[in-house]
Amino acid sequence: MSATLVRGLKCRLCGKHYPKEPINFCTEDFGPLEVDYDYEAIARRVRRSDLQRRPFTMWRYRELLPLDGEPTVGQFVGGTPLLPAPRLAKALGVRRLWIKNDAVNFPTLSFKDRVVAVALSKAREFGFDTVGCASTGNLANSVAANAAAAGMTAYILVPAEIEQAKIIGTTVYGARLVRVQGTYDQVNRLCTQIAFKYGWGLVNINLRPFYAEGSKSMGYEVAEQLGWRLPQHVVVPMAGGSLIGKIHKAFQELQQLGWVSPSPYRVHGAQASGCAPISTAVKNGWDSHQPVKTPQTIARSLAIGDPADGYFAIRVIRETGGWAEDASDSEIAESMALLAETEGIFAETAGGVTLAVARKLIEQGRISSDDEIVLCITGNGLKTQEALNGVLTEAPVIPPRLEEFDRLLASRLATSAPESIRPLAPATA
Ligand SMILES: *Cc1c(COP(=O)(O)O)cnc(C)c1O
Ligand SMILES: [Zn+2]
DSSP: OOOEEEEEEEETTTTTTTTTOOBOOOOOTTTEEEEEEOOHHHHHHOOOOGGSSSSSSGGGGGGGGGSSOOOOTTTTTTOOOOEEOOHHHHHTTTTTTEEEGGGTTTSSTTTTHHHHHHHHHHHHHHHSEEEEESSHHHHHHHHHHHHHHOOEEEEHHHHSOOOOHHHHHHHHOOEEEESSOOOOHHHHHHHHHHHHHHEEHEEEETTTHHHHHTTTTHHHHHHHHHOOOOOEEEEOSSSSSHHHHHHHHHHHHHHHHTTOOOOOOEEEEEETBBHHHHHHHHHTTTTTTTOOOOOEEEEEEGSSSSSSTTTHHHHHHHHHHOOOOEOOOOHHHHHHHHHHHHHHOOBOHHHHHHHHHHHHHHHSSHHHHHHHHEEEEEEBBBOGGGGGGTTTTOOOOOOSSSSHHHHHHHHHHGGGGGGGGGGGSSOOO
């Protein structure tokens, strides 16, 4: 299909060209490699109007993704809703707010299904039948599920201390999960050695250049769902710092292809205060980040102390005129609850980080109340329920009798009950 649309790989630091192979760094300077497309050939091959006939999945944009043939893994990934968020907008004091909701991505409820669909389809093209990853949880879930459906063997390494739901949501698919006593960065280093020694296709190690491209589909979808235009602000959670750069790359490509009119946009990055190497660098005006040795945050999915794409994330933020902020554990949990209460969306801790940071940027005047804003919600709250321990009102337990319910409604307990029944129990001033 698109064999001639990808020229090969290219070093992001020195620009040296490499063939299309399962490699991820430049032998000259250890810079990360990136897929190099022939955009003129792409423009000749596909027009924007051609997309209308295709299903609303990430593969609608297949000419801009690095496969040689048809996708063979994750064919139904992407096509998540872009929702207007009027009640949340009101709470934040802004007028035009959207949520790109990858908390409902198929099949494992996070944006990682996008990167895995590309990486495992590419792994098949390269002839790997054993795949895997280093993960903070969501990538583990997605590699496990998609590998199972594709009949591939998966070895998955995670830090020992991740959420229970993310462990079960990996082993249930029959993946070989290994919990490593250490930080994500230590897991990542181990996986680099494993990929080298055993010759497996590890999606975010030796397949990383292809893997990372999958994130662009989130950006394409946002632009198309806005009616083929770009928002003024996007707020993106950052772990390894890849997604944020790929959303920017997607917007650049769409302008280059003439599929959207050029318009200024700012890309903002969000991290947890307990692991904020990138936002700290942005706030201090540094060109590169300083690694965080021992991340400590409830946002475990974002807890990467030494982000592989930190340098590039900082550059994208700076070049687009964006900013970065970080949120404490209590701000994260409160924001998870705010998003759920106002828009009916239960996001994971990373979503709490994104919303809490958006709120700060609005308060700081970096995003003004009339601007159009897209929040990237990347994971599902059912996977990180522990984060809400002690934050939500506990549900009262009553005997099955009407007078017990009446008493409850009249009692002070009812003042903390959901809004719908609150009017019946007027607060005494
Ligand atoms: C992996 C992940 C991210 C960010 O990923 P990058 O490594 O920065 O591309 C954001 N949100 C969630 C929920 C994730 O799992
Ligand atoms: Zn190089």
